[in-house]
Ligand code: GDP
């Protein structure tokens with residue numbers, strides 16, 4: 001799926017540490033292919049990649065300590081923007097009733113089903129919706145609306161032998177008489193977009209003051225659905241889109257293209273055949289879903305450099321106060337590992353770089369060892385490693401699957417670090433940008 005493909009692109013990026021322009025270009029080429037395979041409109045994909053690339057090549061990313069995570073963050077933000085930004089698009093309910101909603105779309109897109117889904121939702125919110133059967137060409141269509149209307153608990157207005165615009169006009173009168181504050185018009189569909197259908201929708205709009213024209217499109221139709229949206233938008237004038245059958249669409253392409261192609265927001269998403277299977281469409285949430293939620297989202301959160309900087313500051317403060325202990329060292333190591341290179345502490349205090357044996361710490365195998373060793377210590381030992389006697393050293397080595405000499409080496413490194421902290425405290429000028437000891 002799109003999520004899987006994007007995840008694998010980002011995994012590759014994360015494995016790299018510092019990124020070159022070539023790395024970013026290559027990753028973006030893969031993202032573009034994944035989008036096209038997901039049936040995203042060609043031009044939408046092209047523009048999207050151009051935007052992301054431009055931002056990703058910027059200084060903030062290239063100079064960041066976590067470039068790959070910055071790239072993922074940018075992709076997430078641009079995906080969100082592509083689908084309409086942070087806010088969910090709502091249906092505006094007029095203070096002077098009734099608010100008239102017209103559902104339109106091709107046959108089988110889910111209009112009738114979604115009339116009832118909306119009605120059920122409005123009922124829950126305390127409204128009194130009226131469903132209106134304007135699809136007069138198939139008797140079964142009226143019956144279907146009556147069935148789903150009854151399931152939703154909403155009344156259905158029908159009128160035999162009248163034209164759709166006349167039914168709409170009478171329904172609005174009925175709503176006013178019966179205190180229905182929302183009128184939902186279920187209209188006819190066709191197999192393809194045609195002028196007759198557009199003309200019919202136009203006549204309804206000329207007869208009653210439609211407040212919301214919602215286009216219902218089937219996500220599984222991919223780019224076809226988006227093209228339908230485009231032609232409806234040009235001839236009828238749309239206020240928004242309901243994207244249905246998102247539960248069956250594994251590619252996700254239509255959700256990504258609709259907004260960019262039509263300029264209209266997706267307001268709701270249909271995620272199943274049942275009447276409760278309706279979701280308000282949140283671009284940001286959809287973007288997270290496409291990015292594969294779980295691990296990627298946490299990475300984005302981790303990418304907040306400010307958080308890392310704060311932690312480093314806290315460590316630095318503790319260093320100054322001579323409170324540096326094994327727990328801080330463990331924190332630092334975690335940071336180092338995450339950044340795949342120079343840690344926040346080292347970059348904040350450049351003088352340290354040459355003094356502590358970072359090469360040794362930097363070897364990823366050593367990382368694992370050190371973490372395991374520290375984790376095998378008791379809290380008291382972590383705070384004050386000088387209390388660790390030979391017997392405890394053997395225990396710790398056994399507990400962490402290392403040798404006593406590994407434990408000794410780590411304790412030496414810690415000793416080295418602490419000593420420097422003391423010097424640092426006594427003579428902070430020595431640690432200027434120019435390096436330690438000059
Ligand atoms: P209409 O011709 O546009 O009125 O479409 P219908 O409302 O009759 O729906 C056509 C078919 O799609 C029906 O079998 C619905 O149950 C099904 N359907 C509608 N919405 C969804 C949805 O969000 N998910 C799934 N899986 N099926 C849906």
Ligand code: MG
Nearest residue numbers: 111112135141
């Ligand atoms: Mg129908």
